[in-house]
Amino acid sequence: SQTFIFDWGIVMKRSFLTFLMTAGMLWPGAILTAPAAKACPVRMPATLLTLYSRSDAIYVADYVGSEKGKVTEDDKHYVSSELFRRYKVERVLKGVPAKSYVHYDTELTYKPEKAEPDNEAEPEPIVSEDDTAEADVEEEGVPLKPGDRVLLFLQADKKSGRVMPADYVDGVKRLDRDALSAYEARIRDLSDIYAREGDHAEDIVDWLIKCIDDPATRWEGAFELN
Secondary structure, three states, X not given: OHHHHHHHHHHHHHHHHHHHHHHHHHHHHHHHOOOOOOOOOOOOOOOHHHHHHHOOEXXXXXXXXXXXXXXXXXXXXXXXXXXXXXXEXXXXXXXXXXXXXXXXXXXXXXXXXXXXOOOOXXXXXXXXXXXXXXXXXXXXXXXXXXXXXXXXXXXXXXXXXXXXXXXXXXXXXXXXXXXXXXXXXXXXXHHHHHHOOOOOHHHHHHHHHHHHHOOOOHHHHHHHHO
C-alpha cells in the first residue's frame, strides 16, 4: 500500500505540473500574436530561489537607521555622498554568524538648474509634499523605518570586496511576522535540499509547489514554475 500511495502522489504532481506548463505555453503565444510595440525593458524581479542561490549570507535583521558620510563627488548637477544603512542581525539563516550589518550606499542630491541669462526663465513647478512622497516611493520603494524587521540577502562584491545586497531592489525584504515565518521555513528547506548530494531538480519542484501552498510565498513558486 505504501508503494501505491507514492506512485499516486507522483501522478497527481505530474498532472498539476502539466496544467501549469500548458498555461505557461498558452500565455506567451497570446503575447506573440499581439501587435509589436517598443517599450523600455522591464526589470525581472528576483525570486526567493534566485536570491538564495546568489546569497553568501541570509539574515533576519532589524533596521536601525541610516546616516550620511563624506561627499564623494560634487558635480554641477548633483552631489554624491556616502550613506550608511545599519541593521542589527537577529538570526542567521545562511552563511557566517554576524551581530550587525552595514550597507555602504550612495545618495545623490540634485542641484536646482539655473536659468540661462539670455532666455526668459520658466516658472518652477510647484511640488507639494505629497508629490515628493510619491516620487520617493516610485524611485526607491517605501522607505524603511527604524525597527522594521527584514530579510537580508547578501553577497560579496568582487570589485569592492564589500558585502552588498544580492539584488538592489529585492535583496532587502520587509515582511510581517506571518510572512517572515513562511520565508524562513522555505529557506531552511532549501538549505536541507542543497546539503544533500545528487540532482536536486525534483526536490526543487516539490519545494516550489510547497511555496504555492502558502499564500505568503505563493508568488515565489508560481513565478518560477511559469
